[in-house]
Amino acid sequence: MKTQLAALLATAALLSSTPAFGWGREGHIIIGKLASLHLSSQARSQVAALLNPGETLESVSTWADEVRSNRPESSTWHYINIPITANSSWRKYCPDSGCVVSIIPGMERRLADRSLSRDQRREALFFLVHFIADLHQPMHIADMGDRGGNDVPTVYNSYAGNLHGTWDTGLILGYKQTDAAMFDRIALRAGFWERRRITRGGPEQWIWEAHAISRDVAYPDLPKQRPALLGQDYARAARPHVERQLRRAGLRTASVLNRILGR
Numbered sequence: 001m002k003t004q005l006a007a008l009l010a011t012a013a014l015l016s017s018t019p020a021f022g023w024g025r026e027g028h029i030i031i032g033k034l035a036s037l038h039l040s041s042q043a044r045s046q047v048a049a050l051l052n053p054g055e056t057l058e059s060v061s062t063w064a065d066e067v068r069s070n071r072p073e074s075s076t077w078h079y080i081n082i083p084i085t086a087n088s089s090w091r092k093y094c095p096d097s098g099c100v101v102s103i104i105p106g107m108e109r110r111l112a113d114r115s116l117s118r119d120q121r122r123e124a125l126f127f128l129v130h131f132i133a134d135l136h137q138p139m140h141i142a143d144m145g146d147r148g149g150n151d152v153p154t155v156y157n158s159y160a161g162n163l164h165g166t167w168d169t170g171l172i173l174g175y176k177q178t179d180a181a182m183f184d185r186i187a188l189r190a191g192f193w194e195r196r197r198i199t200r201g202g203p204e205q206w207i208w209e210a211h212a213i214s215r216d217v218a219y220p221d222l223p224k225q226r227p228a229l230l231g232q233d234y235a236r237a238a239r240p241h242v243e244r245q246l247r248r249a250g251l252r253t254a255s256v257l258n259r260i261l262g263r
Contacts, residue, residue: 024169032058034250046261064130081143142214153227
């Protein structure tokens with residue numbers, strides 16, 4: 001047991017220096033699946049015209065992470081590090097190269113622009129689906145001088161890494177181990193009133209929901225030792241927020257695509 005724990009802690013120390021990406025593959029798949037379910041017939045047709053045979057919103061939802069090393073200009077587009085003490089303007093925390101809040105409107109405009117080539121609009125679709133999802137990951141929005149939790153080594157459920165990566169992937173994988181139906185439950189079709197309530201506003205308002213989760217849950221419930229050993233109490237406290245953010249992201253992705261492509 002001591003040897004296993006030592007190995008986990010060593011791995012955590014190593015991985016904590018490596019920047020994590022947005023929701024892991026599992027999270028992006030849930031969001032893509034839910035978004036696909038709520039596309040209007042016109043938007044569904046337009047999305048299909050931009051996808052290649054065999055592709056779905058789920059399958060292309062991680063593309064922005066996969067090309068990140070080849071598209072260095074996109075590196076800052078996945079997040080915005082707003083201090084957890086902030087409560088108003090996000091703009092001063094958005095670098096000149098762009099951030100997840102500022103880049104989404106630009107991708108919306110490119111997707112809507114029929115004068116652009118299919119490849120250009122297709123790329124905009126891929127980026128847009130991914131960034132709306134990332135906007136809902138709490139550690140992509142808030143910060144305590146630790147690069148959104150990237151500098152906080154953690155160990156959770158045999159996942160050794162950092163706080164950011166734990167929220168990206170570790171927590172979701174942990175929930176999936178004990179609740180195989182979680183994906184399907186989150187991706188259930190939403191009714192009219194739920195869609196109307198959740199899809200109000202836009203990125204500039206939605207970020208504060210994720211920011212509040214970091215401020216009120218992710219950081220306050222964190223053990224003080226480093227690496228932080230995250231137990232089931234931490235996971236249980238985070239779970240309703242993780243599931244709610246995944247569902248919000250899926251319904252809002254569909255709403256944005258319906259607005260742009262459903263006409």
